[in-house]
Amino acid sequence: MTEPRTPDVAATRAPAKKHARDGKPNATIYDIAKVAGVNPSTVSRALSKPGRVSAKTQKLIEDAAAELNYQVNPFARALPTGRTNTFGLIVADITNPTFFDIIRGAETTATVRDYTLVLAESAESAVTELTAARRMMATVDGLILASPRMDDDDIRTLARDKPVVVINREVDGVPCVVPDVNKGISEAVRSLAANGHTKVAFVAGPAQSWMSARRWEGVQAACEWSRLEAVRLESTKPTVDGGRQVARDVRASGATAVLTYNDLLAIGLMQELQAAGMVVPDQISIVGFDDIFGADFTTPPLTTVRSPLGECGSGAATLLLDLLHGTGEPAATLRVETELVLRGSSGRLLPEG
Amino acid sequence: MTEPRTPDVAATRAPAKKHARDGKPNATIYDIAKVAGVNPSTVSRALSKPGRVSAKTQKLIEDAAAELNYQVNPFARALPTGRTNTFGLIVADITNPTFFDIIRGAETTATVRDYTLVLAESAESAVTELTAARRMMATVDGLILASPRMDDDDIRTLARDKPVVVINREVDGVPCVVPDVNKGISEAVRSLAANGHTKVAFVAGPAQSWMSARRWEGVQAACEWSRLEAVRLESTKPTVDGGRQVARDVRASGATAVLTYNDLLAIGLMQELQAAGMVVPDQISIVGFDDIFGADFTTPPLTTVRSPLGECGSGAATLLLDLLHGTGEPAATLRVETELVLRGSSGRLLPEG
DNA sequence: AGGCTTTTGTCAACCGGTTGCCATAAATTG
DNA sequence: CAATTTATGGCAACCGGTTGACAAAAGCCT
Known part of the structure; x- marks a missing residue:
């Protein structure tokens, strides 16, 4: 190693921001650019616009990134683009077991597609629900509403801002997942x-x-x-x-x-x-x-x-992600099948004894 | 040609960013500054540093903000400060009912204190858990680990970066909530x-x-x-x-x-x-x-x-929030009481018949 | 009134990526 | 081989707040 990163000023600066409490500050694309000997914008392109830079430079940059253990700063990316790789799920009642599997299904699908799930509860209230939804809108790329209590119109209004998928209810003009x-x-x-x-x-x-x-x-x-x-x-x-x-x-x-x-x-x-x-x-x-x-x-x-609640959750997440990346699909309603699970609480009626 | 960039093009601009699909773009502190006739930085201070500006200007700015229906852009704020008003909760298994109440407790407390809860599941795997935790670290102010599976050392390492609270387990040097x-x-x-x-x-x-x-x-x-x-x-x-x-x-x-x-x-x-x-x-x-x-x-x-699982969840959230705002508290372990709930599955042993 | 402290607002430099536009180098074409 | 197209990288503005430094204004004191 010819030079230890940044002269001696480096030791002094770096108040205490990105590297929360201790440790070295996280690497930025500027660090990578320096190491790879290219312009930061080239780094940005190499890392997010496949094919925009030559294979040679690409490799150079990827190596540098790996070496520096680089991770994009989600906020810095979100600021100019608006994309956050995050979506919200609002349920009426977190402790209602109906939603457990929905949450899990959505979470699993989100994680697989490299998205993060943000959860909120509406406490069964239409106004709380709308408030939560509004607040979330600012920070997510899309929203899933499970058994929403609010008006159809409110839902449509939300859906005009960002992709919205509804579970357990059909709303005209909004993609839905219903059993x-x-x-x-x-x-x-x-x-x-x-x-x-x-x-x-x-x-x-x-x-x-x-x-x-x-x-x-x-x-x-x-x-x-x-x-x-x-x-x-x-x-x-x-x-x-x-x-x-x-x-x-x-x-x-x-x-x-x-x-x-x-x-x-x-x-x-x-x-x-x-x-x-x-x-x-x-x-x-x-x-x-x-x-x-x-x-x-x-x-x-x-x-x-x-x-199939888990399926509803993952189906909604999939629908949403397709909407986000997709080709502007028709936003149809996704129907999932229900089936009878025959256990002991139903059966033949015995004659009065 | 003093400035080539955007003369009348401005009318055309606004591709489709902050105001996702339609509607007017969200108001910024610059808009407020213009309306109130002050400098943007004054607006920033009025809105986040209580007491830093005179009561008169404060009112002026607040009125303008209300009029424009202003809402801070969380990303713009997070970028320089690192604060996100968000914290993560990682559970071993979302469908395990033990965690339901923990999640709810944490979510409720988070919402009350104006924080957002981000949820992730580790699928009962120590490595998945650590991966999820690492990924989250970048975007949250703090982390709650419910019944974590990873090593004590991994937990302590995480805790050096950002505040971490553990539920259902005691880890030296890390604040915990245990029944x-x-x-x-x-x-x-x-x-x-x-x-x-x-x-x-x-x-x-x-x-x-x-x-x-x-x-x-x-x-x-x-x-x-x-x-x-x-x-x-x-x-x-x-x-x-x-x-x-x-x-x-x-x-x-x-x-x-x-x-x-x-x-x-x-x-x-x-x-x-x-x-x-x-x-x-x-x-x-x-x-x-x-x-x-x-x-x-x-x-x-x-x-x-x-x-009292709900209490564990809200207790952990409270601990975490205190840690985030607080005066650097001692980070003691919070113990919550357990009690016997006597129902029908236990009772007197009948002599063999 | 003059000097000194305290408020209060402004300036400008960030935070870390993204992207339109341009210049240069490379490849293609007549 | 000149002319033209295309691939590639650089420049700099920008997203929307935050904050240290500083100056103007105001308040306080003797």
């Missing part, structure tokens, strides 16, 4: 019909939930097809507790089989019915939706219409 | 002793798990104090499946009460034992750790030693 409930529901209802049930109750979710409406429609249609009677009951909230509270109405309805908006409701409902002495599935069949973590912890384990 | 297992464990063991149990098995977690070691120590100590016999069994992995697999060993051990490294093991174990015809808790008592989501879905619901 197609029909297959799973018809399997479920056919199974119930085959087991001798004639009256089915559906416990609905939140009034503003797009998904709840779809599921109710699906249940109605499938029941009609199988010539079963379908009744709709309302729940107070889509949680275990809400499930407990709706148990009274379920018994009063006279239905022998229940489908609930989601698994949490089903679990709460089953707990309450069992506590009241009813036997599942001998006296009543219970079917949930989603197949969340823990759905098989119950006794009997919960029959449920599974949505 | 203090003793209270919960002694409650659990006392309860078992009171119910006539004399031999207790502990199903251990991963060999490298710091927490597993602490829990085994706690169980040993508590059993000694209550004059119970304690045996240790190994599990293949800390999941429901691992719990099923260890059931054989549990039966062979002759213990009438089992504590498992975590709730997932307990749930799997209970499922397997029940499938083999054993009655819980009449023939065997089962106690888990953590009180994860779903621990009360089982029949009987799981007795468990609860760790």
